[in-house]
Amino acid sequence: MKFASLFLFFLLIILQTDFGQNDENPGKQRKKCNRRLKKISSPMHRSSRQLRIQQIMMVTPAAKLPMDNLDYSAEKFESFLSFLGVESRYNVLPGKKGHCLVNGMTMYNKAVWSPELCTTCLCSNGRVLCDKTMCHPQRCPKTITPEGECCPVCSDTEQRETTNLLHTQRPPPRVEMDQALRKEELQFEESNEEIKENEDRKKKIPGTGDGEKLTTERQSREGAEQRLAEEGRQTHHHGSTARQEEEENEEEDYKDEYETIRDIFRIPPRLPVPAPPRSMPPLPSGCSLSYRTISCNSVNLTQIPPLTAPEVTSLELPGNSIISIPDEAFNGLPNLERLDLSKNNITSSGIGPNALKLLKKLMYLNMDGNNLAEIPSELPSTLEELKINENNLRAIDEETLSDLNQLVTLELEGNNLSETNVNPLAFKPLKSLSYLRLGRNKFRIIPQGLPTSLEELYLENNQIEEITEICFNHTRNINVIVLCYNKIEENRIAPLAWINQENLESIDLSYNKLYQVPSYLPKSLLHLVLLGNKIERIPGYVFGHMQPGLEYLYLSFNKLSDDGVDRVSFYGVYHSLRELFLDYNDLKSIPPGVQEMKALHFLRLNNNKIRNILPEQICSTEEDDDSTLEYLHLENNYIKTGEISPYAFSCIRSYSSIILKPQNIN
Template identity: 45%
Template sequence: MGTRGPGVQPAPARRARMGEEEEGRRAWAGESQGEQGQPAISNPLGLTRLGSLPANAGGDDGASIFIESYKSVDERQTNYNVIPGKKGQCVYQGITMFEQAVWSPKPCVTCLCSGGEVLCDEVTCPPHRCHFPYTPSGECCPVCMDTASRGDVLDFSGDSLVANDPDSVTPDLDPILDPVVTRTKAEIELLNREEEQRLLEKEKRRKKQEEAERQRRRQEEKRRRQEEKRRQEEERLQMEKEERRQEEARRLKEELAMKERERKLEEERRRHEEELKEKLRELAELEEEEEEEEEEEEEMEWLLRGDVFQMFPDEPTEEDHLPPPLAKPTDREEEDEKEGVVHRPGITLPLGCDISDVTVTCENAKLTNFPPLNIPELKSLSLEGNSITTIPVGAFNGIPNLESINLGKNKLTTAGIAPHTFKGLKFLSRLYLDNNLLEKVLPDFPSTLQELKINENHLKGIEENSFQGLSDLLTLELEGNLLSEGNVDPLAFRPLSQLSYLRLGRNHFRTIPQGLPPSLLEVYLENNLIEEISDSVFNQTTNLNVISLRHNRLEESRIAPLAWINHKNLESIDLSYNRLYLVPSYLPRALVHLVLVGNQIERIPGFVFAHMEPGIEYLYLSHNKLDGEGVEPQSFLGTYTSMTELCLDHNQLITVPPGINQMSTLHFLRLNNNNIRTFAEDAFCDPENDQDANILTLRLENNYIDPRKISSCAFSCVRSYSSIVLKPQWTK
């Protein structure tokens, strides 16, 4: 049931002055409204009256009996009428109340005049679960802040908090303010500060939790990266192990195959020798049989003559010692001699040719055609230095057992060589076609070929199948042609599974050709136009031992860091006559021999050799531009226990570079043709090192050194003074 203050309830005094008829009319009208379903006085709190106790008649003292308080919040209306009834009056505190009159003597108490008795209800407020409840003006129970925001507005006037009219509700009230009407501003400010402090602490806790979460995520990410790195490292090690295993298996397989080939060749050679010996033995046996038959015939003649005494021949005269007269040459032999044909017992050779054992040599014999030969046991044939233009079909039918053919310095063309010319030579292992006019690699080489040279020709390209079937080839030379990375197929070298020696110099390559076989040990690319070495070009050739790149266009910045630093077998690199200004970094760890002659090197960076194991032994830096500032104190770090030969001649050095006196294994040192004038007493020899002298040769000529100013201890580590070259010296 709703409650109202004394200022808003019906005034009983005014009702007392009214006439009974007027009051009866009002009561009747009120009852009529209740019976017709008009809304009664609303209960703002929605409380329900549970029951009542009878009260004494209202006396002068105004005492009243209170019924049970309201407990539930479900009912929205009261069952009392505010219109007085027709009969019965009540006196409350000296005031006459009509029948069914309702009034509120104090907050949360509602009274009713019923049958001359005053019945009063007291509202019991429900419990709240909010921190700061408050009692709005005109209400008897406190409400929560969110409830207040929907129906009441707090009015801060003076030092107390008062609820204003619900019609002027402000929805956003400070939730930390206690809505009790007696709360002061100081308390409100204190509550504000406490609430702010609580919010700050809550924000700090939230930030701390977020930071802890970020830290946890960072740790998790770090752990994940470490785990990934460890996994990748394990995979890499496993791959390296597998590669080493495969490489070892391949090497063993190659060795076994090589031994098997050598065994077969040796067996074939022995078989041929045995066949030749067998033929010679058969010839000897035939000769012996013929001699025996002749002797038997002579004995039979003596017996048939019947002579008793055998007559011995007379003593030989001078005529008997003379050689028998030569038979006159036949007409055929005279014609052959005019045509330049040389006759040997059972063999006919052109003029200018010679035969020795199983080798025929016709070098510079002015031959224009391939000579017809019929020597089955022939092993080697050299026709170098002639003018042969063609090789006809069947040219080798009479010499099928050839193992080596030299056709260099002729005028052979690709079209002039009959197809499958060399295919029938089952034992051919070496073929030299240098200095001819070939434009294309010949097809159908025999599979037994181990060495092929086509230098100084007009080759314009190499196709994918140019070397098909040459799985036994060990050496290939293609220098002095018209080859480039544009006309060499990347798969051209794939069939050469045993190739170990490759020469591609004097061509037109701008980059290292792709597809080099993994078995390669030495590669020579001198006199090309190479400008760059990428980090993947030598990835497959992990067995490389020697790389020669003399006379190209390389700069140190165009050599990729990973081009060859991890090659475990690469011991020799020649970069002479390129465009280097610095000693290149990232050199192979296993490097032993480095040639940098004829560049424009001005500086040896510090620690450039420090990563090498066991260390570089031969370093050639002649004919460069090293000066007084070009060598740093750490330039030779890593070479002190390995350097054997160091050439720094023909530079612009003004003194002996630092670090040389620490090279305990140095044998040969060249500093001639520089601008050296003076050097320290310990420039060559470390005075604290009492080991035996190690330098065998020291060259200092063509500098500006005054021999009279050299300390007597300067060359204590040189084995012999006779090995020191000091003269001549330049003078200004």
Template identity: 55%
Template structure:
């Protein structure tokens, strides 16, 4: 009987072992690894999570088999039965009798539990909170495995968890966002490429098609390389971002498990836990350049210039292009300039607002302040009554001609220390409404135009840097001694179309000027050539006066000497020209205009002008041209010896006269001496026809 019982018990143990192995083989390898990993972690912990234990019941004919404790699950599920088949190479001896278990000498495993107990019918102590009851009638259940991920008893899964549908939706949104960003980048790149292609069309006309084609191909290649590099960098950043996000979302033991699985298997399964969120990229994503709004109808772009001439604009177009340096808005109907008008083009260097309807109240106080690099501002033909405020200090050229300016105070031009050219023609300015201190701040001013205003005297307070002064078409009646006291650099003065008389020009007004080379006094009220002209004068224009006389020695004090003298359209006659009227200009005078006067014969002194190349005597009352008045020639060959002939030939050769005009006089060309124009190298340069009829 005892032998049968032992045999029966041995068969029962074998069956249990075989059953457990079959169950273990049915568990996926991935789950076993997870159980081993978690089991090792739990085995090292002092707190053990209770596991559901299967129970095995004996039949009624056999004594009840005591419960087998689950001592440790470190080495796999088969260790549930370590107390039966031996633990760590040691084996417990049992004497099994019907109805009871007798303990022999036993080697038991040392436990690390907080609380232990020896179950009934056992010889070794077990952890009181981990007991596995085995019953033969129940369906075997493996309790050594860690709970499945959806087991609510697992504390690791108590954190928020996305469903598969939510995960798919999040991934889909991320993918759509990435695709949308890539499309936007491609779109902006295409638009930028189109703008550059449009610019390149203008360059083709200048540099030739072949050279431009190579440059265009090089630019396209560079743009394509930049675009590809940008896309690769974007994809790499997104990939690193996704990997980093997944790495941060996985619990620490899951990442370790994933690493272990990648080493053992070829297939990886990624389990995402917790909220899915985007991590900031490691590198900042480059911001594409701002898109340039389309230009209004009638506007065109060439290189760095936008041209909207006569485009029927009523306001400043909203242009955004930091590379733009020139904007042309001439010939529109713009009435105002708001403060934010040029915010999109801060690097503008040239701005043309001519021929619009801009008013002073319509200009914002900060309208031009943002244009720190503006050098040229043109506002001709508007309705301004004051100079615009807050003009950029970098301004070098300012034109406000043909407006309604009626005042310039001392602060109007205060900050324009770099201004070189100032044009204020065609306004309502006068010495009464222009402050004497208004122009003093302009330390760099060299070119000033104040024509077509209402000045009666030369404006006071001219900058010392002034070189060219234009005051034509005013009402200037006199030039005082102090007008040019501080303008030692002045070179050109234009005073035509005024009301000047020679006795209203002070003797010391400009005689001591050392750099003044040109004076234009045309169309004034002069009756004779003014005296006390500047010593350095080279160019004197007296056209359209009522000059009747050229005083003797009037040019005698000039050094190096007058070169250009224009006396056309006056009332000169032969009595008003003395033999010494041109004294001081014999060796320097190059051009002499005496046309449209009342001369009856060629004036004296012409033959003394060694440098003269251009002589106008047309439209006078000349009837004859004696041989000695223009060219020195031999009249009577019989009375002159050979030596004198040689001297005459040398004198003829020394003449520089190239152009002579005698048309519209009363000359009988048939009666002219053959020696009258012998000093002129080409007879085609002598104009004699037509002549007036008596």
């Protein structure tokens, strides 16, 4: 017995030991797996992966993503797609942050416009969002789409039938109810008469005894029946009266409800008699009317046609041969809000003194491409946008724009304006002006007296040579300045010209006479465009004073060399710069400091003289996971792709965005 007990005890100990060993096996397996993973991710194993990347890039400049070690879940796949975005093409500048550039025009943030019929677009923080007009389905079998409208409507026949149906619905007539009650009473009387006739026939049947007794009983029964009939008639009469009163009350309630509905929806009790149409002269040949807009585009008009249409709010007459605007030209269009007279032959002497003054609701006036020598006088004070580009304007005096205190946009490009014929107080009355275009004129300095409300100033293609300290003293809200294609040198920009501006975010100084990046740039600057100058040097710490820091720097088509760029040249932009364009210069190596730019998305170094790419000139192997670089252009250099280090591009997310070919032949 003791021997058996000891045997069982030892057996239990052995079994416990086996189970314990089995429980420890999963942990050991996990440790082995982890060690294997660490081994795979070690530098020795990574080198083979980098060599494969190098081979892929050498084959084609737009190689596909490698298919090994990828998680094919939906979320990861979407993230890979996000790497294949649209590359920057210099068109992000200049422009106010949040505005949209549409067909060469700047649309303000939250602006809404219709580029074509049935399409509405919105500028939302720099993005253009467009939607097609959604139409409600029509229940009528036959629909038509009126000219100039987006959605179908019921045809005139269907509308008339629906209207007739509404007006023919009336409360039930009183006569029909009276006839129904009268019919019930007649049926009841006929049934009583039949009963009486049957009783009379029974009285005349022979062989019946006790004639008198029967007669008495019959008389008493007949009397009872007559009393019952009388009571029934009275009850029926009272019931009919009650029912009649109830019907009358319902009828009155129905009438009240009908009157209320008719008042709410303004439904007349009868069809209105249509008013005779107004006598309007027919539109000239080639013109059209569409939703309050008369369009006569390029139809060879020599004068403004006589029109009488108070409901019209927009008149388009571009591309004709109109030479004058008489005083009575728009008498029949008192509600005009938009007027387009561009590309005609209108002269200043041909505009009557009261031709435009009487348009009390006019907000938009376009007179581009005419022969005006001066801005028309007596413009309506309601104007918000005025365009007189490509004319022969030679002067703007103090009183020309005096009444336009609601004007937001003024475009006077392509004229003969200069500081000698524009009065310094000419723009002072424009209290609401925020967008001013004076490009392609003859200014040698920044115009004086700019309004305090100004946000965007365009002065490209002039002859400006310097920027003085007083140019922008009163424009504290200015956000965009475009000065490309002028004659500005960096030593002709005053130190206090714009350094203290708090809202100035974009400056375009392309195609001037700059030999180095200008100092004393605005503290708030985000976008700097310096294309096509003769820049040989980026001074040290030139961007160091900017807050929050420069985001876009375009230095393409200059003369930068390795001697003109050092590590402190980009001091101040390491944590802010998103795009750096250095293509078409004389660089022989990757500029120092690129690998320290933690926010850089796009780097262009094509069309230089670069021969070698060292391992850590673009990517830092210790911080590959934190890199934001997505696009790299290195084509048209002297790089031997077979000698590129396997770690040179390890930080770039998408291999297909690395452009290495073609390269120049030695």
